[in-house]
Amino acid sequence: MVISDKILKYFCVVIFLIALHSELNAQQIAVLKYRGGGDWYSNPTALPNLVKFCNQNINTALETKVEVVEPNSIDIFQYPFIHMTGHGNVFFNDDDLENLRNYLISGGFLHIDDNYGMAPYVLKELDKLFPNNQLVELPVNHPVYNQTFSFPNGLPKIHEHDGLPPKAMGVFHEGRLILLFTTEADLGDGWEDPEVHNDPPDVREKALKIGANIIEYVFGS
Template sequence: MKHMLLLLCLLTSIVLSATVDGALRTGFARLQYDGGGDWYNDPEILPNLARYANSVMNAGFPNDQSTVRASDPKLFDYPFIFLTGHGNIRFSEREVDNLRTWMLRGGFLYADDDYGMDASFRREIRRIFPERELTELDSSFPLFTSFYDFSTGLPKIHLHDEKPPKAYGIFDDNGRMVCLYTYESNISDGWADPSTHNDPPDVRDIALKFGVNILHYVMHK
């Protein structure tokens, strides 16, 4: 038992001392989480975004989707992690610690509320960064014009209600945005196959273009 505890401590220290090794062009991953929310919905959205970004940015993103848990040391292989869902999110204490370390050492988390995860995401991100606030981003923030011009603001892809779409960021001590959270926008729904949500081509194109802006911003910051 003593040896097992020592091994566990060693493995934990390795994870927490790791740095983010991957380059964004090596791909990005979807975050798998507990709590009951559908972290897995629309599995085609990241491959579709990769294909679109490759066509306009000549980026060379892999056209597949990886998944990773925040407790997995492989988290540090990915510089960009995507999180979405409609329901509850819950991280363990180890996952909270790993996500904090990962973001402060170069990782970027993009969370898109697929209508229904707002309360739990805000609760969990507060556990990760109790000393930092989600700061609302207006259209003058560089993300909105990093590749395509979205100076009119964040698009609203699905009209669940009349609330305006909003974007929020969390920043480290050097001013680098480590987390982007989009709310009441459903941007990632627009990355899905046309048959998934029956979105018209122009709506999907807007959503994919904003996705390119996110990737371009992260690559150049």
């Protein structure tokens, strides 16, 4: 039987991703550099601060350096957790969509945190990414809210914009949450250095705790 280069490539990256999951000390997370002109680079101190908080509070051993990956790159398979944020336009071309879809159904996880303004663009692209698998709102009994830290009322509100409640919506594959979209919450702003937004300590703590829960869920699944 002849195996195409494409099938062989994805077989190799799936095996690599499984191996990464088995060695927490080798783990690293990444931020997604997407097309469309949106500011994917928003909140530059957010993920390093979240990693530090996780390593100190939930017994992870994540590398503090956060890498940048593009959605059409094979490199995304090196990172079990990828974060995406911004305020503006998002666009995935066909190569991006195929690679992201394979990454997610192979064991990867994408957290999209709307930094206010990206929601309509993200929703359009998610319809293309999983046309037969709609976003559903996470119930308050979902494990994301019930890890080391308890959030009985669901997603916390960090910054106010439109007076709308915060929402955490997900895409599931074979019973596993593979993509989490948080909106009207601004979690990433709460992860940033204190002087960036001057949030009260208790607000930053809530943001970091729910972020740690997300990380714990991903690496414990």
